[in-house]
């Protein structure tokens with residue numbers, strides 16, 4: 001398992017353990033922990049209610065065209081915004097730090 005951190009409003013980074021061998025997305029990990037993000041499209045990259053800002057990471061896979069298109073339409077998106085449903089939990093994501101965004 002790897003550790004993903006969620007930065008709180010007070011700057012505290014709270015760890016979440018994430019297994020890498022189950023094909024889960026970061027959205028699914030957040031949802032299964034204390035973060036009750038809506039993710040209403042269930043991971044189809046069409047609702048943006050799983051929007052996170054990536055604060056620290058290693059190399060991440062590039063967003064797909066669908067994800068990039070959706071991110072461009074979001075009022076709160078930043079240069080490092082991602083749809084967490086499109087981020088697969090892999091060993092490379094260890095130490096990822098995200099912040100939940102207003103759409104989430």
Ligand code: FES
Pocket residue numbers: 027039040041042043044045046047048049050051083084085086
């Ligand atoms: Fe809908 Fe990620 S869950 S875009």
